[in-house]
Amino acid sequence: MRARVVAARRGxxxxxxxxxxxxxxxxxxxxxxxxxxxxxxxxSIVPLVGVAAATVLxxxxxxxxxxxxxxxxxxxxxxxxxxxxGFRENLTTQLRLGGVYLACLxxxxxxxxxxxxxxxxxxxxxxxxxxDQILRSDGFAFALTSATALYLPVMMMFWFxxxxxxxxxxxxxxxxxxxxFATLINWRAFLVYAAFAxxxxxxxxxxxxxxxxxxxxxxxxxxxxxxxxLLVVLLPILLASFYASYRDVFAPxxxx
Numbered sequence: 001m002r003a004r005v006v007a008a009r010r011g012x013x014x015x016x017x018x019x020x021x022x023x024x025x026x027x028x029x030x031x032x033x034x035x036x037x038x039x040x041x042x043x044s045i046v047p048l049v050g051v052a053a054a055t056v057l058x059x060x061x062x063x064x065x066x067x068x069x070x071x072x073x074x075x076x077x078x079x080x081x082x083x084x085x086g087f088r089e090n091l092t093t094q095l096r097l098g099g100v101y102l103a104c105l106x107x108x109x110x111x112x113x114x115x116x117x118x119x120x121x122x123x124x125x126x127x128x129x130x131x132d133q134i135l136r137s138d139g140f141a142f143a144l145t146s147a148t149a150l151y152l153p154v155m156m157m158f159w160f161x162x163x164x165x166x167x168x169x170x171x172x173x174x175x176x177x178x179x180x181f182a183t184l185i186n187w188r189a190f191l192v193y194a195a196f197a198x199x200x201x202x203x204x205x206x207x208x209x210x211x212x213x214x215x216x217x218x219x220x221x222x223x224x225x226x227x228x229x230l231l232v233v234l235l236p237i238l239l240a241s242f243y244a245s246y247r248d249v250f251a252p253x254x255x256x
Contacts, residue, residue, distance in 0.1 A: 001168055003182035006248050011192030014248065015200065018241030021069050025077035029236035032068055032083050036061055037231075051125055055105060056098030059162035060086030062242070063094065066163045069243030089166035096172040097161055101154070108150040116143035156183040163246055182249050193245070201234060 022029050040061075043054040063086030068078035086094050109121035116139040119130040134140050160182055161175035170178065183190055 001170075001178070001250065003178065003185065003249050005185050006189050008188035008192050010248055011189040011194075011245075012196045014189075014193055014241040014244040015196055015237065017244035018237040018239070021072040021240035021243065022236045024072035024075065026236075028077050028079070029068070029240075030232055031080060032065065032078065033231065033235050033239070035080060035083055036064075052102055055102045056095060058101060059097040059158065059165075060084075060091065060094040062086065062162045063089060063166045065239040066166075066243050066246065069240045072240065073243070073247075086162060086166055090169065093165040093170075093172050093175070094162060097158070097165060097175065100172065100176065101158055104154045104157075105151075108147050108154070111150060112143035112147040115146060116140045120144060120147060153180070156180045159183050159242070160246055160250070163243075164250075168250075186249055189245075189248075193241075197238065197241075201230075204230070204234065 040054045040057070043057065044050045046053065061083065064083040067082040067085035071078045071082065109124060112120050116134065116137070119134050119140055120143045122128060123130055130140065157176045157180045160179035161170075161172070164170045164175040164178055165172065168175075
């Protein structure tokens with residue numbers, strides 16, 4: 001198994017491919033996203049261990065969305081059972097990856113705590129928003145910047161590793177290694193992908209907000225409605241684009 005170096009413009013193509021895969025069955029994609037959200041929310045509310053357990057399950061669920069994308073590529077609507085594909089394909093390794101992911105997040109949040117006395121970490125873990133004074137502080141800005149920078153190599157390690165473990169049978173260590181260097185050698189394509197993804201996630205919200213403002217007139221636009229529309233439109237496309245990047249960089253996936 002070898003990773004290919006693809007042209008930079010392919011990064012934009014991955015998002016277009018995500019849209020094409022989403023169009024195969026929008027209702028099922030929306031169902032899968034909401035089922036995932038409900039399950040993760042249910043796990044997260046378990047006292048003491050909920051957030052950690054939900055984090056450990058992320059790699060396994062990501063394989064489910066990759067499986068759904070593969071079905072769409074073959075012209076078939078995905079089924080709800082595919083959301084749990086990662087629990088049937090090398091589950092032990094998926095849980096190990098989840099444990100490593102949890103440890104990485106804990107480490108970078110702990111590092112950010114030196115700058116803002118744990119405000120960002122408390123927000124991410126407990127969901128309690130810091131005060132406006134803290135949000136405007138230089139310490140919080142530095143903590144957010146450093147956490148983002150530290151998350152970049154973590155994201156590189158986990159971009160492909162769950163699906164490499166599930167479909168290629170790699171160990172957790174090998175999957176993390178191949179994922180990191182596959183993204184590194186394709187940094188141009190991923191840079192283009194990130195730029196277009198940022199453009200879409202920033203432009204579409206403003207467009208939706210403008211349309212809703214015109215439709216509602218002087219009435220305030222409910223933020224929950226905007227978040228709902230974004231979840232429906234953008235998240236499935238982004239999830240499907242992950243599969244497009246995998247298919248481009250690695251050999252076509254082998255049927256499990």
